[in-house]
Amino acid sequence: MKKSTIAGLIIFSLIIAVQPRQAKAQAFDEVAFLDNLSKKDKATVGDALKLFELVIGKKEPLSKDGPANNAVLKKGFISLKVANALNLTDSVVFTLFKSERYAFRACVAHGLLNADASEYDTMSGEELIEFLTLASEYKDKGASK
Amino acid sequence: MKKKIILILSVIIFFIRFALTSFAEITVVSVKGQAKYKTGRQWIDLKPGLKLPEGVKISTGVKSGAVLNVNGSSVTISQMSMLKIEENNLSRTESNTTIGLKRGGLRARVSRVKTLKTSFKISTPIATSSVRGTEQEVFYGPGTGMLIKVLEGEILGENMNGLRRFLRGKLTFRQDNGKPSPDNIAGGLIDETKGGLIGNLTDEEKQYLLLLSDFIPSSPDQGGIGDIPSPYGTGNVTVSPVFP
Numbered sequence: 470m471k472k473s474t475i476a477g478l479i480i481f482s483l484i485i486a487v488q489p490r491q492a493k494a495q496a497f498d499e500v501a502f503l504d505n506l507s508k509k510d511k512a513t514v515g516d517a518l519k520l521f522e523l524v525i526g527k528k529e530p531l532s533k534d535g536p537a538n539n540a541v542l543k544k545g546f547i548s549l550k551v552a553n554a555l556n557l558t559d560s561v562v563f564t565l566f567k568s569e570r571y572a573f574r575a576c577v578a579h580g581l582l583n584a585d586a587s588e589y590d591t592m593s594g595e596e597l598i599e600f601l602t603l604a605s606e607y608k609d610k611g612a613s614k
Numbered sequence: 615m616k617k618k619i620i621l622i623l624s625v626i627i628f629f630i631r632f633a634l635t636s637f638a639e640i641t642v643v644s645v646k647g648q649a650k651y652k653t654g655r656q657w658i659d660l661k662p663g664l665k666l667p668e669g670v671k672i673s674t675g676v677k678s679g680a681v682l683n684v685n686g687s688s689v690t691i692s693q694m695s696m697l698k699i700e701e702n703n704l705s706r707t708e709s710n711t712t713i714g715l716k717r718g719g720l721r722a723r724v725s726r727v728k729t730l731k732t733s734f735k736i737s738t739p740i741a742t743s744s745v746r747g748t749e750q751e752v753f754y755g756p757g758t759g760m761l762i763k764v765l766e767g768e769i770l771g772e773n774m775n776g777l778r779r780f781l782r783g784k785l786t787f788r789q790d791n792g793k794p795s796p797d798n799i800a801g802g803l804i805d806e807t808k809g810g811l812i813g814n815l816t817d818e819e820k821q822y823l824l825l826l827s828d829f830i831p832s833s834p835d836q837g838g839i840g841d842i843p844s845p846y847g848t849g850n851v852t853v854s855p856v857f858p
Contacts, residue, residue, distance in 0.1 A: 499647075596755075598755075
């Protein structure tokens with residue numbers, strides 16, 4: 470086989486190997502997603518699960534008896550996901566009951582959410598972004614210990 | 615004759631103005647993950663070496679960031695942040711930079727030239743910080759409000775009501791949304807000291823704390839641990855233990 474043919478084959482296989490990665494990286498525009506989310510007065514469960522997946526790196530499926538993807542997000546719902554993912558088990562009450570109420574309180578105790586609210590309150594897009602930014606920092610701090 | 619003089623003066627003024635403002639520069643130093651700037655309605659990828667105009671909007675994605683060089687000062691943008699370079703002028707005598715932080719965090723390290731009067735401000739909808747020293751970290755969000763940490767030198771924090779706080783060392787400026795005045799600048803130190811106190815508890819006390827941590831007051835207003843006047847000298851600590 471000619472040298473030029475071998476070189477051509479190597480270049481072709483390299484292009485093929487790199488292409489899927491590029492496609493995957495360009496598949497989701499995080500900046501546009503965050504820009505749209507920040508304009509929402511009320512974030513949805515779908516928004517929260519998407520951002521949770523991006524930040525925590527874990528896909529959370531919708532449960533059959535839980536809220537729908539387009540339902541308005543409540544602070545308790547995303548608090549429970551985050552408290553479980555970050556393993557906020559130093560609150561015994563949350564460890565025992567694993568409820569949205571005590572997950573919300575555990576997040577407040579760790580400075581991830583404000584105390585002047587409840588688990589039933591809705592969340593704006595900006596609030597959701599801030600909450601998961603702080604959760605991400607908390608997770609990274611834990612990882613660096 | 616008059617027309618000639620006016621024309622010559624106009625040309626001179628134009629060149630002086632050009633010479634005074636033409637050095638201002640915003641350059642992208644490095645990019646991590648997804649970081650974009652807005653032109654028109656489009657978000658375009660930031661790339662190292664790219665020159666950005668005054669008034670540019672920048673946004674970063676998850677686990678992403680960017681470092682900018684603004685007139686020789688370094689601005690590190692954290693993940694999921696959005697900001698706008700509101701003002702950026704540099705002349706032979708002064709340098710003025712104002713960054714509007716819409717959400718997220720950034721770290722600014724301001725370079726100082728003795729012959730240059732430098733003003734470097736980071737503003738949010740509720741407060742503004744001015745770098746008097748060299749380095750600061752700022753975070754803004756609807757729940758946290760504006761939080762300024764001094765990393766080096768001295769910072770001036772000022773809220774929309776004109777209330778000012780000078781910060782240095784470990785002091786922090788925190789302005790909550792909807793509150794008329796900023797929090798106690800030693801707030802972070804109180805938390806640190808409280809952590810130290812809790813660290814000295816006996817095993818039985820630790821178990822009790824673990825069981826009831828959700829219900830223990832955390833601020834002096836709630837009957838918790840009181841003010842600590844100075845981190846560097848002696849001071850009075852008011853402790854209000856609550857026994858069941």
